[in-house]
Every structure is written in C-alpha cells, then in structure tokens.
Amino acid sequence: MTRSATALHAEILESAARLFAAHGFRGTSLQDIASDAGCSKASLLYHFTNKDAILTELLTPAGREMAELEERLAGLDGKDAARAAVAGLVDLSLHFRRQVKILVQDVDSLINRPELPDVYALTERLVDALTGRSPTPQARVWAWMAMVGIFLTSAAEHALPDSALRAELTRGALRTLGRGTD
Amino acid sequence: MTRSATALHAEILESAARLFAAHGFRGTSLQDIASDAGCSKASLLYHFTNKDAILTELLTPAGREMAELEERLAGLDGKDAARAAVAGLVDLSLHFRRQVKILVQDVDSLINRPELPDVYALTERLVDALTGRSPTPQARVWAWMAMVGIFLTSAAEHALPDSALRAELTRGALRTLGRGTD
C-alpha cells in the first residue's frame, strides 16, 4: 500500500516523473529513480507498493482532468464545444507536460489503465467537438492534426519558449480548424 | 555481422518493426520477435549481430530520407522551401509510419544514432523553411504544431483512413501556417 505523503514521497514522484518522461516507463529502473531521489531502492518500495503504483500516482491527476474535459464537452456543441475542446486540451497539455510525454511514449500499454479514461475515446469526443455537425473526412484529419500538435508541441521542451505558448497553440489550432468550427 | 537478405531476414525485420512500434524498443524482447517471426531467438542473432542492429537496419532508410530532405531544403527559400518542407515531411511520415512511431517513443535515446540525422536540428531546419525570413515566435509555434501534427497523425493507425490522408495533411499544415509561408 502507498504510505503517507512525506518529503521523500514527493521527491520520488518528482524523480520518477522526470525519468519516465525522459527514458520511458520501461526504460527507467527502480534503481534509477532511487539514485535520482537520493535513497535506496528498498525505500521506494516502502513508499509505493510497486513500480506501477508510482506511475499510477503520477497519472491520476491528469486522468481526472481528462475525464472532466470529456464530461464538460458532453454538454456543449457548435462553436462552444470547439472552443472548450481547444482551451481544455491546451490547458491540460501545458499543465501535465511530462504526463503527456509519458502517455505518448506508451499509449498502447497505458490504454487500459483505470486511472486514465480511454484515450482514443476521448480523442473521438474531441474530434467531434472540433469538427461540429458536418464531420467531413478532411475536417476530421485537420482536427486530429491540431490536437496532436497541441499535445506534443506542449510536451516538447526543446526549442520552444513557454510564455506565449498557450495563446499561440490555441491560435494555431483554431487556424488549422478554420471553418471546421462551424 | 549482419548476414545476407533472406526471407527470414525480411520476416524478422517486419516482426521487429511491428513490435517495436507497438511496445517500444525496450518493451520488445528478442524472444518476442523470434516468436512473432516463427524462429528461435538464436536464429535472430545469426541474421543480426545484436538487438541494436535490427533497430539500425529498420531506421537507416528513414534516416537517409530525412538527410535527403534536409539537403533539399538547404537550396531553397521562401514559398519553395515551405512547400518542399511540407511535402517532404508528409511523404516521409506516411512512408515510414512505424519508424516515426518508434522515433517518437524513444527520441531522447535515439538522438545520437549515426544512422539518423540529428532530429532536433532537422526540426529547426524545417521550422526555418516553414516560417520563412520573418520568424515571429507565433509562426515558429505554428510550424512546430503543423510538423508534429503531420508526424504523429500519420503514425497513428487509429481512426484515420489512409487514402486521402496525404492531401489532407498537406492542406491542414498549409492552413496552420497561413501567411507564415510568405
């Protein structure tokens, strides 16, 4: 069982997030995390039941926000839905950069995790919200492009300034969608 | 040393490409590949010096095309460069879908491989080609978005028809770039 939240507990999570994002879940060993956090491997497994529990605790907040975004979209349509989808995705991507990178690296093995909503189902909902009631094939492709672009551009730490990123991603996405937003 | 190209040799590459793309390089064992290709693990290591050599042979053609694209862009500017960049990236992404996915999964560990050009350097060249001589920050973000969008939308096998993808990706990218192409 995962124990109480101590200083080391938080440091382990921080180290794991950085290492998972950099080298992937499978590419990061418990010893790697322990060394980075400055404790023993056995101490990791005192604070977390197992390696998987670390990943779960990392992904849970992001998963919750993804689920909330999905619910929010269910009550909207037209331009409201499109705007909410873009804004929500930009927020989520910028707020959970490392989780996004972890998610992208290991989508197929993470897709059935209870702490994450079905990523592909959420994708479909977002595409629906972005393309409106006239889902032409090209509009769907553009929506995919814009979404993936937001997702990964925010996760890429290279060559991108952070400050104006939010506004520019939103603007770029809306431009991609063009009249696809009705 | 890697031996001659036989039927099994090709089957191993095919299996490895599929499995690497699905579960990542580290997430795929030699036994996994051998089972999928219908031979023994030892037979893999007869046809390839080691696990890494399989990955190298998978990535080399993609790396060559990436290098060629980079060279091609060096001799162009303005709208020619932008068009060539988008067309080249779409071609490359659609032709090497699984390699793109492998690349995205493990960018940071693949970045120093001799068979691949520096991915981030190529990215910079592409952004330059797309944004032209007036590289405003927002234009660079949009270019990033469009490039990543092309890259990953083509690699995602889910929910996307293949036929019209090429044209739509190109159109979507140009739309994102807008007047960024001069």
Added chain:
DNA sequence: GTCAGAACTGTCCGATCGGTCAGATAGGGT
C-alpha cells in the same frame, strides 16, 4: 554419394530487472 558452407537451434551464461524481508536507526510519548 559426398562434402562445404549456410541456416538454424538448444543450452548455457552474467547482468539486471522488480520485489521481499529481516533488521538497523531514529524520534516521541509515557
């Protein structure tokens, strides 16, 4: 039929993985 070399495999090896466990250490309440 014979033989050489290519193709292939069973078996073993050291390293490393995630995980267990008994015990050391430290601090607070009594």
Added chain:
DNA sequence: ACCCTATCTGACCGATCGGACAGTTCTGAC
C-alpha cells in the same frame, strides 16, 4: 529509562533480459 512506530536499508530471490557457442540440419555444387 522504556517501548512503539515510522522510516530506511543491505542482502537476497526468482525471473527475464541480451548474448555466446557448440552442435545439428538443410541445401546446392560436384
């Protein structure tokens, strides 16, 4: 002083990893 509990660790375990190697089977040239 005492003990209880939370925290932490070294040593160890079975499984699995990538890889080595000797030996077997296949195949075409002669």
